[in-house]
Amino acid sequence: MSGDGIFPISINVENVELGTVFSMISTMVGMNIIVGDEVKGTVSIRLKDIPWDKVLDNILKIKKLAKHVDNESGIIRIHSQESLVAQEEFDRKRAEDAQKNIDAQRALEPLRTEIFRLYYADPEDVKTEIESILGSAGEGGEGATKVAAGTAQVVIDERTRSLVVKARSSELDQIHEIIKRVDIRNVQVLIEAIVVNATDNFLEELGSRLGFDKTGTAFGGVGRAAGIASGAASTTIPPAIGFGDTASWLGNNASSISDLLNLSETATGGIGLLISSGTQALKLELSALEKEGLSKTVANPKVFTLNNKKALIKQGDKVPKVTPASGSEPASVSYEEANLLLEVTPSIVGDGNIVLEIKLNWDVPDDSKAVQGNPYITQRVIETELLVPDKAVVVIGGIKKQETADADEKVPGLGDLPFIGQLFRKGKVKDNRTELLVFISPRVI
Numbered sequence: 001m002s003g004d005g006i007f008p009i010s011i012n013v014e015n016v017e018l019g020t021v022f023s024m025i026s027t028m029v030g031m032n033i034i035v036g037d038e039v040k041g042t043v044s045i046r047l048k049d050i051p052w053d054k055v056l057d058n059i060l061k062i063k064k065l066a067k068h069v070d071n072e073s074g075i076i077r078i079h080s081q082e083s084l085v086a087q088e089e090f091d092r093k094r095a096e097d098a099q100k101n102i103d104a105q106r107a108l109e110p111l112r113t114e115i116f117r118l119y120y121a122d123p124e125d126v127k128t129e130i131e132s133i134l135g136s137a138g139e140g141g142e143g144a145t146k147v148a149a150g151t152a153q154v155v156i157d158e159r160t161r162s163l164v165v166k167a168r169s170s171e172l173d174q175i176h177e178i179i180k181r182v183d184i185r186n187v188q189v190l191i192e193a194i195v196v197n198a199t200d201n202f203l204e205e206l207g208s209r210l211g212f213d214k215t216g217t218a219f220g221g222v223g224r225a226a227g228i229a230s231g232a233a234s235t236t237i238p239p240a241i242g243f244g245d246t247a248s249w250l251g252n253n254a255s256s257i258s259d260l261l262n263l264s265e266t267a268t269g270g271i272g273l274l275i276s277s278g279t280q281a282l283k284l285e286l287s288a289l290e291k292e293g294l295s296k297t298v299a300n301p302k303v304f305t306l307n308n309k310k311a312l313i314k315q316g317d318k319v320p321k322v323t324p325a326s327g328s329e330p331a332s333v334s335y336e337e338a339n340l341l342l343e344v345t346p347s348i349v350g351d352g353n354i355v356l357e358i359k360l361n362w363d364v365p366d367d368s369k370a371v372q373g374n375p376y377i378t379q380r381v382i383e384t385e386l387l388v389p390d391k392a393v394v395v396i397g398g399i400k401k402q403e404t405a406d407a408d409e410k411v412p413g414l415g416d417l418p419f420i421g422q423l424f425r426k427g428k429v430k431d432n433r434t435e436l437l438v439f440i441s442p443r444v445i
Contacts, residue, residue, distance in 0.1 A: 005029075008049040015042045018063065022078060025056060036079040039065060109168045116163045116175065121183040123156045123163060129182060130154055130163075130175055187307045187444060189346040189354065192279055194439040195298040196286060202294045202435075206285060279441045282393060298340065298436075304445070305346065313342040319365050321374045338363035338377050346442050352390055354442045359383045360396060362436055380436075388442060396438040 009028050013021060019035050021043055026033040029052045041063060047055055056076075060067060066084040068077045079087070118126060134152060152167030152175070165175055196202075289295045298315075305311035316339030325331040341361040346354050360382040369376035388394050 006051050006053055009052045009055060010048040010050075011055065012046045014044045016044075017042055018059075021045065021059065025052060028052065032073075032075045034075060034077045036077070036083060038080045038083055039063075039078060106168060106170070109170075111166055111168060112172060113164065113166045114172050114175075115157075116165060116179050118161045118163065118179070118183050120185050121179075123158070123161055126179060126182055127154050127156060127163060130178055133178060134171065134174065187348055188304055189307060189311075189348070190302065190304055190443045190445050191311050191344050191346065192300070192302045192441045192443070193313055193342055193344075194279070194282070194286065194300050195340060195342075196295050196437045196439065197298050197434050198295040198437050199293075199434055202289060202437075205289060205292075205294055279393060279439075282439060301342075305344075307346060307348050310343055310345045313344075315340050316363065317365075319375050319377060322372075324372070336377065338365050342438065342440075344440065344442075348444060349387075354388050354390060354444070355385065356388055356394065356440070356442060357385045358396065358440065360438060391441065391443050393439055393441045396440065397435055 007029075009025075011021075011024070011028075013024075018039055018041050022033050022035050025031075043059060043063065045055075045059070056067070059065075060078070064081055065078055066081045068079070068084060068087075069075075070077070077084075131154070152165060152171045155164045156162075157164055163175075163179070165172065167175065283300075286295060286297060290297060299313075301313045301315070303311045303313055316337055318335035319338050321334045321336055323332045323334065339361065340363070341359075343357075343359040345357040347357075348354055362380045364378045364380070365375040366378050367375050369378075382396055384396070386394065
């Protein structure tokens with residue numbers, strides 16, 4: 001019974017017939033109670049402020065009675081435990097007999113064959129769904145689906161991407177509805193990635209070019225600062241940039257793209273969202289920064305993928321690994337892949353945003369750590385999942401590389417003279433640190 005309408009009652013009776021007690025409870029709580037003829041005996045009760053359903057259950061327990069609640073009609077039937085079990089068994093057997101009669105009538109229906117052409121869905125997947133809904137494989141051989149009293153045979157025609165179904169009219173109608181709902185065009189997503197190898201000053205310069213400086217001033221009216229200056233409420237201003245390992249919006253806590261992306265200095269991976277700028281504007285700025293020597297675009301791949309399908313972008317080299325000769329075995333060479341690997345799985349949600357599952361793997365051969373002449377491959381991996389608006393640009397950073405090298409600065413000619421040439425030479429250690437940034441822009445097609 002539902003918990004609605006349960007309230008405490010008080011009852012005090014001495015050696016009163018069970019039928020009378022149940023009638024009193026029915027009147028007090030406003031429930032319809034029917035008592036079977038086999039219910040006999042008396043009861044003494046003295047209870048105060050007890051929920052009426054608990055009162056009823058305890059009377060039934062001490063008298064070895066049971067109840068059946070018909071929620072649809074709001075009737076409670078009270079019988080002896082044996083009588084109620086017998087009635088429930090009778091109801092179950094009657095329902096089984098009724099189903100057998102229905103199955104027998106359906107078995108007399110003629111079988112029909114119909115061909116369902118599939119355009120978008122995979123035939124094997126649709127067949128599996130039909131089998132799971134209408135029943136498991138049974139009579140009729142492989143691919144036959146048992147339906148009620150008979151069998152519905154489902155066969156895949158690979159050549160025409162069709163399902164050939166032999167079943168009764170009612171089953172064919174069900175199958176038609178299933179196919180109509182699952183054989184639909186899946187949305188495609190264009191994923192564009194721009195892989196950039198950037199210097200330390202790149203982020204600050206890019207931030208100012210896209211409309212921000214460190215004071216939060218917007219150039220050209222781009223970004224949040226212009227909205228804040230106009231007096232708009234902070235809750236109504238769409239943030240131009242959001243950042244965080246969970247891709248959350250920071251709102252007023254972010255003043256510039258430089259400040260945002262530089263947070264990745266202490267993080268395993270930095271994520272930022274460039275909302276106001278599209279990929280075309282971003283490419284123009286990246287091209288200008290590359291000419292200034294602040295960055296280098298490593299790759300700019302584009303790939304189409306279906307909704308909820310993984311897209312894979314891979315670029316790299318095969319690094320030779322030499323195995324020296326040993327005994328009678330000659331030396332051999334094998335190759336190990338060192339790739340820049342990007343896996344993106346888009347999932348379009350109902351509000352127009354896209355959930356991106358991203359895995360970035362960057363393998364970098366390092367000759368300075370070579371083992372027996374074989375390059376050492378350093379692996380850097382970022383895995384994340386975030387929510388991105390359609391056509392926005394998401395930035396993944398945090399993969400850094402530092403290279404140090406000894407170099408000499410000298411006066412041409414004089415620096416090469418023996419002995420006194422040392423006066424015209426100066427040793428210098430070059431320390432170059434770069435960061436791999438990946439700009440990803442999903443677009444629903």
